[in-house]
């Protein structure tokens with residue numbers, strides 16, 4: 568995350584965005600929020616939610632027999648605010664896995680799982696949250712245990728730990744066997760499953776004004792460079808996924824420039840675009856038979872503003888045929904960053920909204936269920952038939 572917006576303007580913007588059916592809650596105050604939230608109506612005007620038209624595929628190719636299928640899960644921003652690492656602190660260790668446990672089975676079940684690591688890792692304290700994220704490196708142990716195989720690191724917080732942070736983060740991910748791309752002069756992360764090679768490329772719009780400590784410390788968005796990298800990756804992999812960190816924070820509608828860039832990436836040969844950074848989810852577009860996910864929102868964070876605790880997991884099925892490899896189908900799974908208080912500490916966890924509403928557990932308050940129902944309604948309107956529960 569980067570520059571914060573004022574709470575008042577955010578509430579106003581979001582109220583306009585979703586209409587009156589889902590009243591944004593008070594910020595950072597669960598008690599006040601519970602009192603002010605109103606039950607969302609499922610009949611809210613669909614026009615209030617940003618959606619995108621699609622352009623039909625121009626590829627008339629008949630489909631010969633499948634010779635390999637790979638399932639992919641991708642999630643949005645993996646943040647670590649100070650309240651999160653305080654919540655993960657047990658004696659002399661930090662254990663972040665409990666935050667991911669409720670969705671770990673689903674992530675592990677995918678052949679390949681990817682996310683955007685929006686912090687820097689270090690072996691020793693002091694650790695810090697916003698605005699300069701320096702996180703206990705055991706955060707990555709939690710991600711590994713939850714099933715993540717590849718992490719993108721090109722984002723506006725990539726340089727928060729300086730040169731040391733960039734290198735320590737890359738080195739620790741290497742040690743854990745997690746593929747990564749976006750910083751430290753690395754090339755594409757190429758992950759292989761059943762002989763299908765999938766390349767990930769990651770780029771960021773900026774680094775919060777922090778100058779690059781060495782050439783190639785982080786990949787910056789540049790269409791010319793991205794085109795070159797996509798062409799190069801295509802020679803080494805069956806499928807190319809581009810992960811741009813872009814757009815205005817807290818804005819659910821993609822900017823014209825973002826849409827132009829996204830389509831240019833597809834035109835340049837990208838098979839799938841997975842956007843991150845706005846801290847809220849954005850629509851999915853089908854462009855010439857390929858998907859553009861404009862923002863997957865936060866997967867986990869310490870943020871509490873309405874919509875910043877909603878994220879989506881993308882579940883894609885990648886199929887290799889004689890004629891080539893492509894994303895054959897894509898589904899959107901909404902997730903909620905649940906925070907509860909008890910025993911002198913907060914507990915953070917990511918839960919699958921559909922499953923949690925069907926079978927709520929003892930940690931789920933009526934306030935959280937109301938919030939999740941509102942988000943589910945919002946996602947139905949935004950993602951339509953792509954939604955998977």
Ligand SMILES: [Zn+2]
Nearest residue numbers: 568722723844
């Ligand atoms: Zn960001």
